[in-house]
Amino acid sequence: MMSERSVPPTISEVAAEAGVGRSTAARTLGGYGYVSPEVRERVLAAAERIGYRTNALARSMSTGVSHTLGVIVADIANPFFGGVVRGISDASRSRGFDTLVLSTHEDLDEEVAAINVLIDKRVDGIIVASAALDAASASHIEQARARGIKVVLVDRAVPGLDLDAVLIDNRAAARGAVARLVDARHRRIGFVWGPPIEGRPRRRRDLVDGAVRNLWTDGERLQGYLDALDDEGIVFDADLVMVGAKTEEHAQAEVARMLALPDPPTALFCTENDAMTGSLRAIRESGLRIAEDISLIGFDDSSWAAVIEPPLTMIEQPTLALGAKAAEILLGAIDAGEGRSAAPRGPSAFHTLETRLVERASVRRPRAADGSARRG
């Protein structure tokens, strides 16, 4: 990064100096959209005065950078991705880049099509939460890179692909949450949701394979659950892992099944929001009380989880920060590609952001402290 002072001026500061709105400054400095000649001159003069990276600006004018980023997510209706996209768009907007979002419904074919659209629309870079499970199924991503488009992964790694990835440590987060339940003396801990496969494999390996084959994060979370059981020498029981369609309805059915076991779970670890609401439905149906009768920890904190009675202990993902970090790395790579950065780019890496276990009131000791209490 080049700058005349330690913290380079932002577009907002240029806007304030010029007495215009931030978007107007961004359009002027980004060279897109309509700005009146008078305003344009005012913004450029302000940028000059406070040392906004005018060299980079001049260069971008000639190199034809489009100042747009593409973002590909699995499901835009999932609040997790909503937060990530907002983080990306805030961070890139402050640099004068606009963000185009496409949603793939976890379908690799749709992801291939989305990459093609973004190539066609001449974006400068792409951030993707990829459904690809390995490099062999990610040739579409390589095609984008071959055309000079920078790519950063978010939320999911693609093993074998040499790309920066901004992630949380799903395995460690799951392990920590399940360890919290074990600390509270739970030994029968249900896992909702698991691999979306037919039948119920008895072997851990087959369950993990089924989960990983569906989604990288699913596999990581299941492995974290198993890690925590192993840490405490708790024997794994396949009956306590949900198997089948990843829907709220099926989560409810699977939890109902678990609660009807001769030795039912005294706690549940839910890996998604719909897994949690499905579990809550099953718990209500069964007449059990949260915390008193069954402990709960979920993934992806939300304001609803905080107002439920009792408030739920949840893993909070740094959704905005994940997006912002991915945008920062991508914009850095675009700068480097345009020769705007003096610093050489390092090798690609996993950038792991911290999750937080937000402790509320849904975890208590099981009624019989050895954790094997039967309930009538």
Added chain:
Amino acid sequence: MMSERSVPPTISEVAAEAGVGRSTAARTLGGYGYVSPEVRERVLAAAERIGYRTNALARSMSTGVSHTLGVIVADIANPFFGGVVRGISDASRSRGFDTLVLSTHEDLDEEVAAINVLIDKRVDGIIVASAALDAASASHIEQARARGIKVVLVDRAVPGLDLDAVLIDNRAAARGAVARLVDARHRRIGFVWGPPIEGRPRRRRDLVDGAVRNLWTDGERLQGYLDALDDEGIVFDADLVMVGAKTEEHAQAEVARMLALPDPPTALFCTENDAMTGSLRAIRESGLRIAEDISLIGFDDSSWAAVIEPPLTMIEQPTLALGAKAAEILLGAIDAGEGRSAAPRGPSAFHTLETRLVERASVRRPRAADGSARRG
């Protein structure tokens, strides 16, 4: 629409006939992205066999339709817009169109920039939940239309703009919800949230003006609340309307203020999800019980609202259908513009979809049936 049978074949049916994935069929028929020559031939032959609109296809190849739609929403992290976008993208994908989404944070300047980006990216049509309050502030939308880009409004009308708009009747939905509370004998009904203005106007007119000036839907919902009070001859009390920042924290503070009034509300009508979670926090703090002590109805049903104890009575918006309908109208207009449709386009109109009051367990009679019960 032209078709050889009453229901025109879909891309999925072409895909099934050709034995390829839906995306592959969409890429082939849409003329974008990579498809191997062998597969391409197979798909085109299948399309021909089952009568997929091959004439339209041939024409689109020559007219250079880009097969992309742009969608501009206020906040992609709001699950309401997540659902609308999913509805749009499902409906347009089945017609071989991809969807690019931009989020504006309710900022009109950002919306202007977003329209410019979409013009630049040569989309065929735009669906926008506009922050513009009247035609005078919507010249950016007219600019897009002047370039031949079709535009459809979703979620919000822009008075004075001659465009199709796909909406719910916010005023009627709010009136119905508040009438439900009145039916249960409530007379002191709080409104969360109201206009984001400084100070607390005493006159209804000033409150409504403040709300409308911020957001069209806000004004409609407040008017629906007033309608329901008028229907029953209930005297309006400005103290029962939240004023100020539209955040969960401020909703909590405003509800706490209302609950401390000498004659506090016995029911609340919450117009957004964060207004509801803020209200729930204030209710918990006050030690009141939902339903027994204070009734609640909220806007925008969610799976969380159904699993809370007691489950909340909520207005359900048809988010997917709003998106699907907007896409259908937009694609119809694009077809008409490309001469694909024999039917002449009618004048633009408001398309109003039904909301539903999902009755659960958060509404009861106030403790004193005349609704003026004081609580200690």
